[in-house]
Amino acid sequence: MTGRLPEFRVLPAGERGLVVELGNLISPEVNARVQRLARRINQKSIAGVIEVVPTYRSLLVYFDPFNISRSDLVEAIQQMLASDEGLEVVEKEGVRVVHVPVCYGGEFGPDLEYVAQHNRLSIEEVITIHSSRPYLVYMLGFTPGFPYLGGMSDKIATPRLEKPRAKIPQGSVGIAGAQTGLYPIESPGGWRLIGRTPLRPFLPGTANPFLFDAGDYLRFIPISPEEYHHIRRDVEAGFFSPDIRTVSLEDISDD
Template sequence: MYEKARFLPAGDKSLIIEFGDSISPEINKKIRDMYLAIEKSGLDGIIEMVPTYRSILVSYNPLNIIYEDLCHKLRELEDNLNDSGSEPAKVVEIPTIYGGDYGPDIEFVAQHNDLSVNEVIEIHSSRDYLIYMLGFTPGFPYLGGMSEKIETPRLKTPRTKIPAGSVGIAGKQTGIYPIDSPGGWQLIGRTPVKLFDPFAEPPVLLNPGDYVRFVPIDEKEYKYILKQVEENKFTVNIALLDK
């Protein structure tokens, strides 16, 4: 983590706020705090912000604010982050059915790591995962904190279509496919919850800086929740991070 964030121009309408050169929970917390501080500030001219693993891309209207003035105001916000305090992160519970047709690669993950399928499920669902960033497809969460015990390489040949809601593993990461899409992650389960809905407000369920908690369910529960989701009657459980 840098002692002070670096402000770097990105074209004539954007800048990058860079907080470090590594992936870590500490840098992610700084990004989350700064993102929320900018949102609350109501700075004139800000069009959009995109948080990443170690930076925030800020797009702005140069007719409303010039680059130098924006940098000055952002530096003031950064200097006052400790005084404004941090908002507690949210933990979003994601009900997930593991194995079978829903997670066709779970047996490979188990064999690769010399574990049983039940041990893979227990390990995968035993912790809260930090959402470092969203990308690849709308609402796809890149999750950190997975146990090395279930670390597994990507597929040698990606699938051309993975069902929305599929939960996968790729190397040291785990994630969830929000929409039907190609992909090369090892599929271990699926959630009936919608992570991306273009007609909802907001359209994306998860936010960088929050956490995901996978909750194992059986097929009966999966079909019940899926029906509730289709009828717009399902609400995910959200708690505040207790740590």
């Protein structure tokens, strides 16, 4: 083995938790390392590991200290990181691209006009910019199935609402600063709402309750209100299967 171990820190998180930090920035490369380490720990099923929670640039590992000692766990993780070194950051098997239909504006996107005005763009331009690139799911959090997305164009960045709304409908797509995202369940929030998806990214009680996984890419597909209601009916009836493709990372922008 050549070279040195990539930079990482292990931090305590209670008597049965530890945090492995692989950097201190939001970047697809650091996040890919996080995802890969999480997958490895899960696949290796180390005795005593309870759960791994990957985020932007670190992982929280819950473990049973009577089953595996902290030092043994740290050593096992170190070995994984060491053997990870030198691997291509891009996974050979490709990445998932989830197509998310969105009806922009109108009652579904009450802030679309504001976003356009704020950025001196037409409504159509905002929709085109928002739906023209793929977004990386860095992690899920906040509420079940909520994706933290990266990659939005600065051209449509808009500050949050000064006063958050008490209730944002399920499926709402919004912008907050330079971030975009969508609400899998009804929740309070201060995002500028630009549209709504008829999909249900969180469906408890079904075989696949979570539509998104960290490491996926999302692509927003503009649809009409008629299409929205049509897809929504199928989603509610359990007939709709979302368009999910696996593509190589190089092909992601023109899948």
